[in-house]
Amino acid sequence: MTKRSLVLVTLGALIVIAAGAVLYYIFGPEHRRVQNASSSPVIGKAQVGQSAPNFVVATTAGLFDLSKVDKPVFLEVFATWCPHCQRETAVIDRLFRRYRDRVAFVGVSGSDTAMDGTSASSQVDLLQWRQRFNAEYPVAYDPLLNVANLYLQGGFPTLAVIGRDKRVIYLSSGEVSYGELSAAVEKALR
Numbered sequence: 001m002t003k004r005s006l007v008l009v010t011l012g013a014l015i016v017i018a019a020g021a022v023l024y025y026i027f028g029p030e031h032r033r034v035q036n037a038s039s040s041p042v043i044g045k046a047q048v049g050q051s052a053p054n055f056v057v058a059t060t061a062g063l064f065d066l067s068k069v070d071k072p073v074f075l076e077v078f079a080t081w082c083p084h085c086q087r088e089t090a091v092i093d094r095l096f097r098r099y100r101d102r103v104a105f106v107g108v109s110g111s112d113t114a115m116d117g118t119s120a121s122s123q124v125d126l127l128q129w130r131q132r133f134n135a136e137y138p139v140a141y142d143p144l145l146n147v148a149n150l151y152l153q154g155g156f157p158t159l160a161v162i163g164r165d166k167r168v169i170y171l172s173s174g175e176v177s178y179g180e181l182s183a184a185v186e187k188a189l190r
Contacts, residue, residue, distance in 0.1 A: 044151040044158075048171050052162040053150040057108055057140035060130065064106050064140065066166070072188035073104045073162040074137075074181075077148050079111035080121065080129035082156040084175045089133040091178050096137040099185055105137040110148030110156065163188045 045053055052073075056065045066073065076092055078085035096105050114125040115132075126141040142148065152158045153173040161170035161184040170184035 043154050044149060046151045046153075046160060046168050046171060048168050050168055052160070052166050052168050054166075055108075055147045055150060057106065057142055057147065059106055059138035059140040060127075061138035064104070064138065066162070069104045070164065071102060071104055072164055072169075072185065073106065073160075074099070074185060075147075075151060075160040075162065076107040076137075077110040077151050077156070077158040077160075078107055079113065079156045080109065080115040080125055081111065081113055081117045084155075085157040086129075086133050088157050088159075088175050089135050091176070091181065093134065093136045094178055095181055095185060098182070099189075100137075102189060103185055107135065107137055107139040108142050108147040109140065110142070110145060110152055110158070112143075112145065161185055161188050 052066065054066045056063065056067075058064075074092070074095065076085075076088070078088075092105070092107070095103075099105075109121060109126055112121050113119075114121045115129050119125075121141070121143070123141045126139060129135070130139055140147075148158075151160055151171075153171060155173035157175075158171070158173045159176055159181065160168060161181075163169050169188050170181075172180075
């Protein structure tokens with residue numbers, strides 16, 4: 001084999017290896033972990049000032065049917081793997097302790113990926129997340145992601161406040177301060 005042929009074969013092999021590495025990086029097992037707290041494939045139908053899309057979920061405190069709730073609602077759509085959601089739990093717990101008698105709280109899973117970032121979400125994953133991050137408010141596992149498809153605003157967590165009249169008063173994505181969320185809840189209570 002000539003020196004030129006050897007260089008061409010080596011170069012061709014390197015190109016094939018590089019292409020394989022790129023394809024593995026894009027489509028390999030880590031592909032599921034590309035989601036992060038600031039991005040999500042879903043933009044829900046819910047909009048501030050509009051009627052809140054109805055949903056029914058089985059929570060850790062029983063059945064939650066938005067159409068049958070006669071007080072304002074605080075909704076969180078979260079992912080157990082999301083660090084922003086994990087930190088926001090403390091803020092929501094504080095709101096829950098203050099408003100639980102006047103506002104219905106519910107957190108609903110919105111991702112098909114579990115807390116470990118690689119396996120599939122499940123009811124067990126949700127309960128482990130709740131225990132690990134001390135979520136005091138009711139949470140629900142939504143395997144079909146119905147609530148996420150209605151409310152998610154492109155990132156986790158998505159937080160919504162719904163008035164007694166079933167109109168969306170507040171809708172935001174990402175970590176939000178206690179003060180901002182408390183003001184939205186107070187507005188719903190007026």
